[in-house]
Amino acid sequence: GTGGISAGAKQVENQFTKLIAELGINAQVGKRCDVIKTGCRGLCANDVLVDIITPELGRITYDFVQPEDVENILKEHIVAQAPIEKKKAKAYYNTFVDQQMRVVMTGCGQIDPEKIDAFLEEDGFKAIEKCVKEMNPAQVIDEVKKSGLRGRGGGGFPTGMKWSFCAASPGHHKYLICNADEGDPGAFMDRSILEGDPYCVIEGMMIAAYAIGCTHGYVYVRAEYPLAIERLQRALDTCYEKGYLGKNIRGWGFDFDMRIKKGAGAFVCGEETALMASIEGERGMPRPRPPFPAVKGLWGHPTNINNVETFANVRHIINKGSEWYASLGTETTKGTKIFAVTGKVKHTGLVEVPAGMTVRDVIYQVCGGIANNRKFKAVQAGGPSGGCIPAEVLDTPVDYDSLIKAGAMMGSGGLVVMDETTCMVDVARFFLTFTRMESCGKCVPCRVGLKAMLDILERITEGRGEMKDIDTLLDMGATIKKASLCGLGQTAPNPILSTVKYFRHEYEAHITDKR
Ligand code: SF4
Structure with a gap:
């Protein structure tokens, strides 16, 4: 993944490949020694992570590996069968992994994202095959409804219900969009899935396309994700080459075409209607709803949009069943x-x-x-x-x-x-600065209101605030939430409202201490 590469993963990989040949490792151990690269497995802070998997010792992980460690790992671990204790991943690595439950990320950090065979070995495309051969589209939607899967992009709308709206819309030409415009500061879930297991997103989209009746799909992904785009494009090309996309896929009588649309990185383009405007070549600005995308979406046709993580869940629901999926999680949030x-x-x-x-x-x-x-x-x-x-x-x-x-x-x-060292007023100001900059400016409450709130926050943090400013922030925040056109404006005041609710004393301290 990108994190691993920035820590030197490519150099480590090259060194393994080079030294396995130079040192004649295959001949020394009497077995073939393969180097497999994978996407991110999560603990990016410990990159470069290397797993050595041998029949005798199983899987052992090393962290913070550099090219100069490779020779010792090969000689001691693989040839002499004596793992290097001081290079083994720190004790917390196992806790970090064991405390998790991997469903969506089962392939991330495990399989080579650039090889379709690696995905096929993990039952890749079995779920879409099951759908096409054993279920009609309504049954697929029902299965997703019963699983309780809700949209992972933030809204939490029930996925099966969303699919049923678009499926019921009249029209033969329907679009499917995967929203990979992940723009939150500090968020990298979608990028990691696309980098680590792009085929699972493609399969999820194929299942949705079959269920809804879409013939064309787009993955809208921000251009700042070059590795995700490269891996996804490679996966799409391979799918076309091997007959998993295009006309009459695998002879199943089902057609589906997919392509990537790169976005320029505007946060507001994560909003469905702005995203569609961007694909159409317009400026990425939201429009009022209704009409909803399921009725009138991309180029006026019924369109269904889900995010990367949502699509990545779908093959597991079909393979393991909705009951299994619904048994994970809570009453209202499954999986x-x-x-x-x-x-x-x-x-x-x-x-x-x-x-x-x-x-x-x-x-x-x-x-x-x-x-x-x-x-x-x-x-x-x-x-x-x-x-x-x-x-x-x-x-x-x-x-x-x-x-x-x-x-x-x-x-x-x-x-x-x-x-404890963080100033919560500064945190609120940081997030509001971000949303104000990303506001598309179409509607007044968001365009003017966020700027006015930010002015007040800056006054407070510079020691020029007054007590009444806090209530003004609350009033304005409530109005902007109610009156803004899209989700950006409707949620942008949240960091201020919640920090005032829980940390009002910090706002007051800035005002009274004039700091
Ligand atoms: Fe644009 Fe903000 Fe209005 Fe959304 S709420 S349409 S981002 S101005």
Whole structure:
């Protein structure tokens, strides 16, 4: 993955390939020694990670591997069968992995994302084959409905129901879009899935296309994700070459074409109608709904949009059944959720946990707690549109409804952890600066309101604020949420509203201490 490559994974890979040949490792051990590259497995902070898998010793992980470590690993571990204890992944690596539940990310960090055979070995395309051969489209939608899968892009709308709306729309020409315009600061779930297991997203889209009756699909992915685009394009090309996309796929009598549309990185293009405008070649600006995309979407045709993680869930639901999927998670949020955990935790990275695990367990059990023995202060959940969760509600389960009740939201899955040294007013200002810059400017409450809120916040943080400013922020935030056209404006005040709710004293301290 991108994290591994930036830590030197390519050099490590090249060194393994070179030294296996130069040292004659195959002849020395009497077996073939393959180098397999994979996408990110989550613990990006410990890259470069290398697993040595041998019949005798099983799978052993090394972390922080550099090219100069490779010769010793080959000689000691593979030839002499004596793993190098001091290079083995730190003890917490196993805890980090064991505490998770991998469903969507089963392939990430395990299979070579550039080889279709690796995906096929993991039952790749078995789910779409099952759909086409054993189920009619309505049965597929029913199965997804029964699973309880909800959209992982942030809205949490029931996926099966969304598919049924588009399926019921009249018209033969329907579009399917995968939203990979992940734009929250600190979020990298979708990028990692596309880099680590692009075929699982393609298969999820094929199943949705069959169920809804779509003949054309787009993956809208931001251009800042070059590796994800490269891997996905390679996967699409291979699918066309091997007959998994195009006309009469595998002789199943089902047609589906897919292509990538690169976005220029505007946060607002994650909003469905702005995203479609961008694909159409227009400026990415939201439009009022109704009409909803399921009725009148891309170029006026019925369109269904889901995000990367949502599509990546689908093949598992079909393969293992809706009952199995519905048995994971909570009453209102089924399955697992991937979080990108960043900030002041000991082990940052990508984690997949069953919905319903508490925020406390994600931070302390999976990610090892707060770094540098400091005290936890808050976690920003749901990106710039989310809210801050303080220590007193740390036992909130990670499900859609509980997070909203706590004043945050699931969003796409960003968790930014803050310790006792963080100023919550600065945090609010950081997120509001982001959303104000990303506002498309189409409607007044968002365009003017966010700027006015930011002016007040800046006054406060510069020691020029007044007590009445806090209530003005609350009033304006409530109005902007109600009156804005799209999700960006409707959620942008959340970081201010939640920090005032839980950390009002910090705003007051800025005002009274004039700092
Ligand atoms: Fe544009 Fe903001 Fe209005 Fe959305 S709420 S349409 S981002 S101005």
